[in-house]
Amino acid sequence: MRIFxxxxxxxxxxxxxYEALRAAGVxxxxxxxxxxxxxxxxxxxxxxxxxxxxxxxxxxxxxxGIRHHCALxxxxxxxxxxxxxxxxxxxxxxxxxxxxxxxxxxxxxxxTPEEDKALAVQLELALAHGLPALVHTPHRDKLAxxxxxxxxxxxxxxxxxxxxxxxLNESTVREVAPTGCWMGLSVYPxxxxxxxxxxxxxxxxxxxxxxxxxxxxxxxxxxLTTARTARAMLDAGFPEERVEQVFWHNPVAFYGxxxxxxxxxxxxxxxxxxxxxxxxxxVRGG
Amino acid sequence: MLTARAPRISTLxxxxxxxxxxxxxEAADWLAAATREIGAQPxxxxxxxxxxxxxxxxxxxxxxxxxxxxDQADAPAEADGLPAGLAWTVDDAARALLxxxxxxxxxxxxxxxxxxxxxxxxxxxxxxxxxxxxxDVGEHALPLVRDALRTDDARLLAAALGxxxxxNLDPHTWRHAVxxxxxxxxxLAAVDGVVRRRDGELRRMACDxxxxxxxxxxxxxxxxxxxxxxxxxx
Numbered sequence: 001m002r003i004f005x006x007x008x009x010x011x012x013x014x015x016x017x018y019e020a021l022r023a024a025g026v027x028x029x030x031x032x033x034x035x036x037x038x039x040x041x042x043x044x045x046x047x048x049x050x051x052x053x054x055x056x057x058x059x060x061x062x063x064x065g066i067r068h069h070c071a072l073x074x075x076x077x078x079x080x081x082x083x084x085x086x087x088x089x090x091x092x093x094x095x096x097x098x099x100x101x102x103x104x105x106x107x108x109x110x111x112t113p114e115e116d117k118a119l120a121v122q123l124e125l126a127l128a129h130g131l132p133a134l135v136h137t138p139h140r141d142k143l144a145x146x147x148x149x150x151x152x153x154x155x156x157x158x159x160x161x162x163x164x165x166x167x168l169n170e171s172t173v174r175e176v177a178p179t180g181c182w183m184g185l186s187v188y189p190x191x192x193x194x195x196x197x198x199x200x201x202x203x204x205x206x207x208x209x210x211x212x213x214x215x216x217x218x219x220x221x222x223x224l225t226t227a228r229t230a231r232a233m234l235d236a237g238f239p240e241e242r243v244e245q246v247f248w249h250n251p252v253a254f255y256g257x258x259x260x261x262x263x264x265x266x267x268x269x270x271x272x273x274x275x276x277x278x279x280x281x282x283v284r285g286g
Numbered sequence: 287m288l289t290a291r292a293p294r295i296s297t298l299x300x301x302x303x304x305x306x307x308x309x310x311x312e313a314a315d316w317l318a319a320a321t322r323e324i325g326a327q328p329x330x331x332x333x334x335x336x337x338x339x340x341x342x343x344x345x346x347x348x349x350x351x352x353x354x355x356x357d358q359a360d361a362p363a364e365a366d367g368l369p370a371g372l373a374w375t376v377d378d379a380a381r382a383l384l385x386x387x388x389x390x391x392x393x394x395x396x397x398x399x400x401x402x403x404x405x406x407x408x409x410x411x412x413x414x415x416x417x418x419x420x421x422d423v424g425e426h427a428l429p430l431v432r433d434a435l436r437t438d439d440a441r442l443l444a445a446a447l448g449x450x451x452x453x454n455l456d457p458h459t460w461r462h463a464v465x466x467x468x469x470x471x472x473x474l475a476a477v478d479g480v481v482r483r484r485d486g487e488l489r490r491m492a493c494d495x496x497x498x499x500x501x502x503x504x505x506x507x508x509x510x511x512x513x514x515x516x517x518x519x520x
Binding site: 143 | 429433437438458459462491494495497502
Protein backbone atom coordinates (compact mmCIF):
# COMPACT_ATOMS: atom_id res chain seq x y z
CA MET A 1 0.00 0.00 0.00
CA ARG A 2 1.21 3.53 -0.81
CA ILE A 3 1.27 5.92 2.11
CA PHE A 4 1.71 9.70 2.00
CA UNK A 5 2.51 11.14 5.44
CA UNK A 6 1.11 14.68 5.22
CA UNK A 7 2.84 15.93 8.39
CA UNK A 8 6.18 14.56 9.59
CA UNK A 9 9.31 16.37 10.80
CA UNK A 10 11.93 14.30 9.02
CA UNK A 11 14.89 16.54 9.87
CA UNK A 12 14.43 15.21 13.44
CA UNK A 13 14.59 11.55 12.33
CA UNK A 14 17.39 9.12 11.53
CA UNK A 15 18.18 7.18 8.35
CA UNK A 16 16.92 4.04 10.16
CA UNK A 17 13.53 5.76 10.27
CA TYR A 18 13.74 6.52 6.55
CA GLU A 19 14.46 2.86 5.82
CA ALA A 20 11.59 1.71 8.02
CA LEU A 21 9.20 4.28 6.50
CA ARG A 22 9.94 3.14 2.95
CA ALA A 23 9.65 -0.53 3.97
CA ALA A 24 6.22 0.25 5.50
CA GLY A 25 5.02 1.80 2.24
CA VAL A 26 5.58 5.51 2.93
CA UNK A 27 6.79 6.99 -0.36
CA UNK A 28 5.78 10.66 0.00
CA UNK A 29 5.87 13.12 2.87
CA UNK A 30 5.29 16.77 3.67
CA UNK A 31 7.49 18.31 6.34
CA UNK A 32 6.05 21.49 7.86
CA UNK A 33 8.36 24.04 9.44
CA UNK A 34 8.06 24.04 13.22
CA UNK A 35 9.71 24.81 16.54
CA UNK A 36 13.00 22.97 17.04
CA UNK A 37 12.86 22.67 20.82
CA UNK A 38 15.81 25.05 21.12
CA UNK A 39 14.40 28.53 20.52
CA UNK A 40 15.93 30.36 17.55
CA UNK A 41 17.46 33.75 18.23
CA UNK A 42 17.44 35.34 14.78
CA UNK A 43 15.85 35.40 11.35
CA UNK A 44 19.09 33.99 9.91
CA UNK A 45 18.50 30.77 11.80
CA UNK A 46 15.23 30.37 9.86
CA UNK A 47 17.03 30.99 6.57
CA UNK A 48 19.22 27.96 7.23
CA UNK A 49 16.24 25.90 8.40
CA UNK A 50 14.13 26.73 5.34
CA UNK A 51 17.11 25.99 3.09
CA UNK A 52 17.45 22.60 4.80
CA UNK A 53 13.78 21.80 4.17
CA UNK A 54 14.21 22.68 0.50
CA UNK A 55 17.67 21.20 -0.01
CA UNK A 56 19.37 18.69 2.23
CA UNK A 57 16.24 16.96 3.55
CA UNK A 58 14.60 16.19 0.16
CA UNK A 59 18.00 14.90 -0.92
CA UNK A 60 18.22 12.67 2.15
CA UNK A 61 14.63 11.42 1.69
CA UNK A 62 15.25 10.64 -1.96
CA UNK A 63 18.08 8.29 -0.98
CA UNK A 64 15.41 6.09 0.55
CA GLY A 65 12.86 6.43 -2.24
CA ILE A 66 10.69 9.01 -0.46
CA ARG A 67 9.43 12.18 -2.16
CA HIS A 68 9.84 15.06 0.24
CA HIS A 69 7.98 18.38 0.06
CA CYS A 70 7.66 21.04 2.69
CA ALA A 71 5.36 23.65 4.16
CA LEU A 72 7.06 26.84 5.36
CA UNK A 73 5.98 29.34 8.00
CA UNK A 74 6.81 31.10 11.21
CA UNK A 75 5.46 28.70 13.83
CA UNK A 76 3.00 30.04 16.42
CA UNK A 77 5.29 29.65 19.42
CA UNK A 78 8.18 31.62 17.91
CA UNK A 79 5.76 34.20 16.51
CA UNK A 80 5.80 35.50 20.10
CA UNK A 81 9.55 36.10 20.07
CA UNK A 82 10.30 39.62 18.79
CA UNK A 83 13.68 38.41 17.48
CA UNK A 84 11.88 36.13 15.01
CA UNK A 85 9.15 38.51 13.82
CA UNK A 86 11.16 39.34 10.67
CA UNK A 87 10.53 35.81 9.37
CA UNK A 88 7.16 37.06 8.11
CA UNK A 89 9.04 39.38 5.71
CA UNK A 90 11.32 36.55 4.63
CA UNK A 91 8.51 34.17 3.71
CA UNK A 92 7.35 35.59 0.35
CA UNK A 93 10.64 34.71 -1.36
CA UNK A 94 10.56 31.18 0.06
CA UNK A 95 6.89 30.55 -0.72
CA UNK A 96 7.77 30.91 -4.40
CA UNK A 97 9.98 27.78 -4.34
CA UNK A 98 9.14 24.53 -6.13
CA UNK A 99 9.39 22.29 -3.08
CA UNK A 100 6.87 24.32 -1.05
CA UNK A 101 3.36 22.87 -1.23
CA UNK A 102 1.73 24.77 1.65
CA UNK A 103 2.10 27.49 4.24
CA UNK A 104 2.55 25.81 7.62
CA UNK A 105 2.43 25.00 10.31
CA UNK A 106 0.63 28.10 11.41
CA UNK A 107 -2.06 28.52 14.06
CA UNK A 108 -2.17 29.17 17.78
CA UNK A 109 0.02 28.16 20.69
CA UNK A 110 -1.00 30.45 23.56
CA UNK A 111 -3.49 32.64 21.63
CA THR A 112 -1.65 35.94 22.00
CA PRO A 113 -2.09 39.11 19.88
CA GLU A 114 1.29 38.30 18.22
CA GLU A 115 -0.07 34.90 17.21
CA ASP A 116 -3.28 36.52 15.89
CA LYS A 117 -1.15 38.72 13.65
CA ALA A 118 1.17 35.94 12.42
CA LEU A 119 -1.80 33.72 11.62
CA ALA A 120 -3.66 36.43 9.71
CA VAL A 121 -0.55 37.50 7.76
CA GLN A 122 0.33 33.94 6.83
CA LEU A 123 -3.20 33.02 5.74
CA GLU A 124 -2.99 36.08 3.52
CA LEU A 125 0.36 34.86 2.17
CA ALA A 126 -1.18 31.46 1.41
CA LEU A 127 -3.91 33.17 -0.60
CA ALA A 128 -1.41 35.39 -2.42
CA HIS A 129 0.84 32.45 -3.35
CA GLY A 130 -1.94 30.04 -4.29
CA LEU A 131 -0.92 27.65 -1.52
CA PRO A 132 -2.97 25.57 0.90
CA ALA A 133 -2.51 26.25 4.62
CA LEU A 134 -1.58 23.67 7.25
CA VAL A 135 -3.03 25.03 10.48
CA HIS A 136 -2.07 23.39 13.74
CA THR A 137 -4.58 23.44 16.60
CA PRO A 138 -3.09 24.22 20.00
CA HIS A 139 -1.96 21.61 22.52
CA ARG A 140 -3.52 23.54 25.37
CA ASP A 141 -7.07 24.92 25.60
CA LYS A 142 -7.67 22.99 22.42
CA LEU A 143 -11.41 23.42 21.95
CA ALA A 144 -11.38 27.19 22.50
CA UNK A 145 -8.25 27.41 20.32
CA UNK A 146 -9.87 25.47 17.49
CA UNK A 147 -12.91 27.76 17.51
CA UNK A 148 -10.68 30.83 17.42
CA UNK A 149 -8.67 29.28 14.57
CA UNK A 150 -11.83 28.66 12.56
CA UNK A 151 -12.87 32.28 13.10
CA UNK A 152 -9.46 33.47 11.82
CA UNK A 153 -9.77 31.21 8.76
CA UNK A 154 -13.24 32.59 7.99
CA UNK A 155 -12.01 36.15 8.41
CA UNK A 156 -9.06 35.62 6.06
CA UNK A 157 -11.25 34.73 3.11
CA UNK A 158 -9.16 31.66 2.22
CA UNK A 159 -11.45 28.94 0.81
CA UNK A 160 -12.00 26.22 3.47
CA UNK A 161 -11.00 23.47 1.03
CA UNK A 162 -7.53 25.05 1.02
CA UNK A 163 -7.17 24.71 4.78
CA UNK A 164 -6.14 21.71 6.87
CA UNK A 165 -6.82 21.89 10.61
CA UNK A 166 -4.45 19.46 12.21
CA UNK A 167 -4.10 17.52 15.49
CA LEU A 168 -7.86 17.23 15.93
CA ASN A 169 -9.46 14.99 18.54
CA GLU A 170 -12.94 13.85 19.52
CA SER A 171 -14.12 17.31 20.67
CA THR A 172 -12.52 19.41 17.96
CA VAL A 173 -13.22 17.25 14.89
CA ARG A 174 -16.93 17.93 15.41
CA GLU A 175 -16.25 21.66 15.22
CA VAL A 176 -14.30 21.36 11.97
CA ALA A 177 -16.41 18.79 10.10
CA PRO A 178 -19.22 21.20 9.08
CA THR A 179 -16.82 23.96 7.94
CA GLY A 180 -15.50 22.36 4.75
CA CYS A 181 -11.88 22.48 6.00
CA TRP A 182 -9.76 19.35 5.85
CA MET A 183 -9.47 17.41 9.08
CA GLY A 184 -6.03 16.29 10.22
CA LEU A 185 -5.65 13.42 12.69
CA SER A 186 -2.22 12.98 14.27
CA VAL A 187 -1.47 9.48 15.50
CA TYR A 188 1.22 10.24 18.06
CA PRO A 189 1.87 8.18 21.18
CA UNK A 190 0.99 9.49 24.65
CA UNK A 191 -0.20 12.98 23.74
CA UNK A 192 -2.37 12.73 20.63
CA UNK A 193 -4.41 9.93 19.01
CA UNK A 194 -3.64 6.21 18.88
CA UNK A 195 -4.66 3.96 15.94
CA UNK A 196 -7.75 2.60 17.72
CA UNK A 197 -9.16 6.03 18.62
CA UNK A 198 -8.40 7.20 15.09
CA UNK A 199 -10.38 4.33 13.61
CA UNK A 200 -13.31 5.11 15.92
CA UNK A 201 -13.17 8.76 14.82
CA UNK A 202 -13.10 7.73 11.15
CA UNK A 203 -16.26 5.70 11.69
CA UNK A 204 -17.84 9.00 12.75
CA UNK A 205 -16.32 11.42 10.22
CA UNK A 206 -16.06 9.14 7.20
CA UNK A 207 -12.96 9.26 5.01
CA UNK A 208 -13.64 12.39 2.94
CA UNK A 209 -11.52 15.46 3.76
CA UNK A 210 -9.52 13.48 6.34
CA UNK A 211 -5.73 13.34 6.47
CA UNK A 212 -3.84 11.07 8.86
CA UNK A 213 -0.28 11.81 9.87
CA UNK A 214 2.37 10.66 12.32
CA UNK A 215 3.51 14.22 13.19
CA UNK A 216 6.71 12.41 14.21
CA UNK A 217 9.39 14.82 15.41
CA UNK A 218 12.09 15.09 18.07
CA UNK A 219 9.60 14.19 20.79
CA UNK A 220 8.60 10.70 21.93
CA UNK A 221 6.99 9.85 18.63
CA UNK A 222 6.69 7.05 16.09
CA UNK A 223 7.03 7.68 12.34
CA LEU A 224 5.25 4.42 11.52
CA THR A 225 1.88 5.25 13.07
CA THR A 226 0.44 5.95 9.61
CA ALA A 227 1.13 2.36 8.53
CA ARG A 228 -0.18 1.02 11.84
CA THR A 229 -3.38 3.04 11.47
CA ALA A 230 -3.87 1.84 7.89
CA ARG A 231 -3.62 -1.73 9.22
CA ALA A 232 -6.08 -0.91 12.03
CA MET A 233 -8.55 0.49 9.47
CA LEU A 234 -8.37 -2.72 7.44
CA ASP A 235 -8.77 -4.82 10.59
CA ALA A 236 -11.85 -2.76 11.52
CA GLY A 237 -13.41 -3.60 8.17
CA PHE A 238 -12.75 -0.44 6.14
CA PRO A 239 -12.46 -1.44 2.45
CA GLU A 240 -9.03 -1.07 0.91
CA GLU A 241 -10.08 1.82 -1.35
CA ARG A 242 -11.13 3.86 1.72
CA VAL A 243 -7.75 3.25 3.31
CA GLU A 244 -6.01 4.27 0.11
CA GLN A 245 -8.22 7.36 -0.11
CA VAL A 246 -7.13 8.52 3.35
CA PHE A 247 -3.45 7.65 3.04
CA TRP A 248 -2.82 8.61 -0.57
CA HIS A 249 -5.57 10.31 -2.57
CA ASN A 250 -6.58 12.80 0.13
CA PRO A 251 -3.06 14.19 0.75
CA VAL A 252 -2.42 14.26 -2.99
CA ALA A 253 -5.64 16.25 -3.47
CA PHE A 254 -4.95 18.66 -0.60
CA TYR A 255 -1.31 19.47 -1.36
CA GLY A 256 -1.82 19.00 -5.12
CA UNK A 257 -3.87 22.21 -5.02
CA UNK A 258 -0.49 23.99 -4.89
CA UNK A 259 0.27 22.74 -8.41
CA UNK A 260 3.77 21.88 -7.15
CA UNK A 261 3.50 18.27 -6.01
CA UNK A 262 5.99 16.00 -7.82
CA UNK A 263 5.24 12.36 -7.07
CA UNK A 264 7.52 10.79 -9.64
CA UNK A 265 9.78 8.09 -8.19
CA UNK A 266 12.97 9.70 -6.89
CA UNK A 267 16.14 8.62 -8.70
CA UNK A 268 16.96 5.10 -7.44
CA UNK A 269 20.29 5.78 -5.74
CA UNK A 270 21.12 3.82 -2.61
CA UNK A 271 22.69 5.80 0.23
CA UNK A 272 25.77 3.60 0.30
CA UNK A 273 26.50 4.45 -3.33
CA UNK A 274 27.35 7.92 -2.18
CA UNK A 275 25.17 10.29 -4.21
CA UNK A 276 26.10 13.81 -3.26
CA UNK A 277 24.38 17.02 -2.22
CA UNK A 278 26.59 20.12 -2.33
CA UNK A 279 29.54 17.75 -2.10
CA UNK A 280 28.26 15.72 0.85
CA UNK A 281 26.83 12.23 0.87
CA UNK A 282 25.00 10.31 3.58
CA VAL A 283 28.10 8.15 3.96
CA ARG A 284 29.98 9.98 6.68
CA GLY A 285 33.59 10.46 5.77
CA GLY A 286 32.61 9.68 2.17
CA MET B 287 1.40 27.23 48.57
CA LEU B 288 4.96 28.04 47.72
CA THR B 289 4.88 31.61 49.05
CA ALA B 290 3.74 30.31 52.38
CA ARG B 291 6.02 27.29 52.19
CA ALA B 292 9.25 29.23 51.69
CA PRO B 293 9.10 32.40 53.77
CA ARG B 294 12.82 32.36 54.51
CA ILE B 295 13.77 32.92 50.88
CA SER B 296 11.41 35.77 50.21
CA THR B 297 14.10 38.30 51.14
CA LEU B 298 17.75 38.70 50.13
CA UNK B 299 18.82 38.33 53.75
CA UNK B 300 16.88 35.08 54.08
CA UNK B 301 18.37 33.83 50.84
CA UNK B 302 21.92 34.63 52.00
CA UNK B 303 21.31 32.89 55.29
CA UNK B 304 19.89 29.76 53.60
CA UNK B 305 22.79 29.66 51.16
CA UNK B 306 25.41 29.97 53.89
CA UNK B 307 23.72 27.17 55.84
CA UNK B 308 23.66 24.83 52.82
CA UNK B 309 26.85 25.74 50.95
CA UNK B 310 29.28 26.43 53.79
CA UNK B 311 31.76 29.19 54.58
CA GLU B 312 33.99 28.77 51.54
CA ALA B 313 31.07 29.37 49.17
CA ALA B 314 29.90 32.28 51.32
CA ASP B 315 33.37 33.85 51.10
CA TRP B 316 33.42 33.47 47.34
CA LEU B 317 29.97 35.02 47.09
CA ALA B 318 30.93 37.94 49.32
CA ALA B 319 33.97 38.69 47.17
CA ALA B 320 32.03 38.28 43.93
CA THR B 321 29.18 40.55 45.05
CA ARG B 322 31.69 43.21 46.19
CA GLU B 323 33.36 43.08 42.80
CA ILE B 324 30.04 43.33 40.94
CA GLY B 325 29.05 46.27 43.13
CA ALA B 326 32.15 48.12 41.96
CA GLN B 327 32.18 46.79 38.41
CA PRO B 328 28.85 45.41 37.10
CA UNK B 329 30.47 43.74 34.06
CA UNK B 330 32.00 41.19 36.48
CA UNK B 331 28.51 39.69 36.73
CA UNK B 332 29.01 37.99 33.35
CA UNK B 333 32.12 36.18 34.60
CA UNK B 334 30.74 35.11 37.99
CA UNK B 335 27.24 34.14 36.87
CA UNK B 336 28.22 30.92 35.01
CA UNK B 337 30.52 29.68 37.82
CA UNK B 338 27.97 29.96 40.63
CA UNK B 339 27.13 26.23 40.54
CA UNK B 340 30.79 25.18 40.63
CA UNK B 341 31.51 27.53 43.52
CA UNK B 342 28.45 26.99 45.69
CA UNK B 343 26.89 23.67 44.68
CA UNK B 344 23.67 22.78 42.93
CA UNK B 345 21.58 20.94 45.52
CA UNK B 346 18.20 21.95 46.91
CA UNK B 347 18.38 25.16 48.92
CA UNK B 348 15.80 23.92 51.38
CA UNK B 349 15.60 20.12 51.47
CA UNK B 350 12.09 18.73 51.87
CA UNK B 351 12.50 17.77 55.53
CA UNK B 352 13.21 21.40 56.44
CA UNK B 353 10.01 22.80 54.99
CA UNK B 354 7.25 23.77 57.33
CA UNK B 355 4.42 21.33 56.69
CA UNK B 356 1.87 23.40 58.59
CA ASP B 357 2.20 26.13 55.96
CA GLN B 358 0.83 23.86 53.24
CA ALA B 359 -2.75 23.65 54.41
CA ASP B 360 -4.24 25.30 51.32
CA ALA B 361 -2.02 23.52 48.80
CA PRO B 362 -3.12 21.29 45.91
CA ALA B 363 -3.32 17.59 46.61
CA GLU B 364 0.24 16.73 45.60
CA ALA B 365 1.93 19.74 47.08
CA ASP B 366 4.01 18.06 49.75
CA GLY B 367 7.53 18.45 48.40
CA LEU B 368 8.40 19.54 44.88
CA PRO B 369 10.40 17.25 42.59
CA ALA B 370 14.11 18.05 42.30
CA GLY B 371 14.77 21.02 40.08
CA LEU B 372 11.41 22.71 40.60
CA ALA B 373 12.30 24.50 43.85
CA TRP B 374 15.13 26.89 44.74
CA THR B 375 18.62 25.42 44.45
CA VAL B 376 21.85 26.64 46.01
CA ASP B 377 23.13 27.97 42.67
CA ASP B 378 19.79 29.75 42.09
CA ALA B 379 20.32 31.52 45.41
CA ALA B 380 23.91 32.42 44.57
CA ARG B 381 22.89 33.85 41.20
CA ALA B 382 20.03 35.83 42.72
CA LEU B 383 22.49 37.40 45.17
CA LEU B 384 24.96 38.15 42.35
CA UNK B 385 22.21 39.92 40.41
CA UNK B 386 21.06 41.81 43.48
CA UNK B 387 24.60 43.16 43.86
CA UNK B 388 24.41 45.00 40.54
CA UNK B 389 24.20 48.71 41.45
CA UNK B 390 21.37 49.45 39.02
CA UNK B 391 17.59 49.51 39.16
CA UNK B 392 14.51 49.56 36.95
CA UNK B 393 14.98 49.17 33.21
CA UNK B 394 18.78 49.22 33.52
CA UNK B 395 18.86 46.35 35.96
CA UNK B 396 16.32 44.45 33.85
CA UNK B 397 18.55 44.93 30.79
CA UNK B 398 21.51 43.46 32.70
CA UNK B 399 19.36 40.52 33.88
CA UNK B 400 18.15 40.03 30.32
CA UNK B 401 21.72 39.92 29.04
CA UNK B 402 22.83 37.18 31.44
CA UNK B 403 19.56 35.31 30.79
CA UNK B 404 20.03 35.26 27.03
CA UNK B 405 23.73 34.40 27.33
CA UNK B 406 22.99 31.74 29.89
CA UNK B 407 22.48 27.98 29.89
CA UNK B 408 19.35 26.50 31.48
CA UNK B 409 20.71 26.77 35.05
CA UNK B 410 21.73 30.40 34.59
CA UNK B 411 18.35 31.26 33.09
CA UNK B 412 16.62 29.57 36.00
CA UNK B 413 18.73 31.66 38.39
CA UNK B 414 17.62 34.88 36.69
CA UNK B 415 13.95 33.87 36.77
CA UNK B 416 14.11 32.94 40.45
CA UNK B 417 15.77 36.26 41.28
CA UNK B 418 13.17 38.49 39.64
CA UNK B 419 10.88 38.87 42.64
CA UNK B 420 13.85 40.10 44.71
CA UNK B 421 15.09 42.66 42.19
CA ASP B 422 13.93 46.22 41.67
CA VAL B 423 13.03 45.72 37.99
CA GLY B 424 9.38 46.76 37.93
CA GLU B 425 7.65 45.10 34.99
CA HIS B 426 10.71 45.42 32.75
CA ALA B 427 11.71 41.76 33.16
CA LEU B 428 8.38 40.34 31.95
CA PRO B 429 9.82 39.47 28.50
CA LEU B 430 12.13 36.99 30.27
CA VAL B 431 9.17 35.32 31.97
CA ARG B 432 7.35 35.09 28.65
CA ASP B 433 10.44 33.61 26.99
CA ALA B 434 10.74 30.94 29.68
CA LEU B 435 7.03 30.11 29.43
CA ARG B 436 7.50 29.30 25.74
CA THR B 437 9.94 26.53 26.60
CA ASP B 438 8.99 23.01 27.59
CA ASP B 439 11.66 22.82 30.30
CA ALA B 440 9.90 22.11 33.59
CA ARG B 441 12.70 23.76 35.61
CA LEU B 442 12.35 27.01 33.68
CA LEU B 443 8.57 26.92 33.73
CA ALA B 444 8.51 26.44 37.49
CA ALA B 445 11.10 29.17 38.05
CA ALA B 446 9.20 31.56 35.78
CA LEU B 447 6.00 31.08 37.77
CA GLY B 448 7.34 32.48 41.03
CA UNK B 449 6.11 35.55 42.95
CA UNK B 450 7.24 37.93 40.17
CA UNK B 451 4.87 36.33 37.64
CA UNK B 452 2.14 36.03 40.26
CA UNK B 453 2.36 39.81 40.78
CA ASN B 454 2.98 41.04 37.25
CA LEU B 455 1.95 38.57 34.55
CA ASP B 456 -1.30 39.34 32.71
CA PRO B 457 -4.19 36.93 33.41
CA HIS B 458 -4.27 35.34 29.92
CA THR B 459 -0.58 34.43 29.87
CA TRP B 460 -0.66 33.32 33.48
CA ARG B 461 -3.65 30.99 32.91
CA HIS B 462 -1.99 29.42 29.88
CA ALA B 463 1.17 28.90 31.91
CA VAL B 464 -0.80 27.11 34.63
CA UNK B 465 -2.48 24.93 32.01
CA UNK B 466 0.95 24.14 30.61
CA UNK B 467 2.01 22.94 34.05
CA UNK B 468 -0.87 20.45 34.00
CA UNK B 469 0.20 19.31 30.51
CA UNK B 470 3.83 18.92 31.60
CA UNK B 471 2.97 17.21 34.93
CA UNK B 472 4.47 20.09 36.90
CA UNK B 473 2.83 20.17 40.35
CA LEU B 474 0.78 23.32 40.84
CA ALA B 475 2.57 23.68 44.18
CA ALA B 476 5.38 25.10 42.04
CA VAL B 477 3.13 27.96 40.88
CA ASP B 478 3.18 30.93 43.18
CA GLY B 479 -0.16 32.59 43.94
CA VAL B 480 -2.28 29.90 42.31
CA VAL B 481 -4.76 29.96 45.21
CA ARG B 482 -5.24 33.70 44.85
CA ARG B 483 -5.21 33.98 41.05
CA ARG B 484 -7.27 30.97 39.93
CA ASP B 485 -10.47 32.25 38.35
CA GLY B 486 -13.51 31.26 36.33
CA GLU B 487 -11.72 31.25 32.98
CA LEU B 488 -8.96 28.99 34.32
CA ARG B 489 -11.66 26.73 35.74
CA ARG B 490 -13.27 26.57 32.28
CA MET B 491 -9.92 25.72 30.66
CA ALA B 492 -9.23 23.02 33.24
CA CYS B 493 -12.70 21.51 32.75
CA ASP B 494 -12.20 21.40 28.94
CA UNK B 495 -8.86 19.69 29.50
CA UNK B 496 -10.45 17.14 31.81
CA UNK B 497 -13.02 16.33 29.10
CA UNK B 498 -10.24 15.99 26.51
CA UNK B 499 -8.24 13.63 28.72
CA UNK B 500 -11.31 11.58 29.58
CA UNK B 501 -12.23 11.26 25.87
CA UNK B 502 -8.70 10.01 25.24
CA UNK B 503 -8.91 7.47 28.06
CA UNK B 504 -6.05 9.17 29.89
CA UNK B 505 -5.83 9.87 33.63
CA UNK B 506 -6.78 13.35 34.81
CA UNK B 507 -4.04 14.81 37.06
CA UNK B 508 -5.34 15.37 40.58
CA UNK B 509 -4.05 18.97 40.54
CA UNK B 510 -6.59 19.72 37.82
CA UNK B 511 -9.44 19.30 40.29
CA UNK B 512 -7.80 21.91 42.46
CA UNK B 513 -8.44 24.41 39.65
CA UNK B 514 -12.01 23.35 39.03
CA UNK B 515 -12.75 23.63 42.73
CA UNK B 516 -14.46 20.26 43.09
CA UNK B 517 -13.59 16.60 43.15
CA UNK B 518 -14.63 14.25 40.34
CA UNK B 519 -17.53 11.91 40.95
CA UNK B 520 -16.09 8.48 41.57
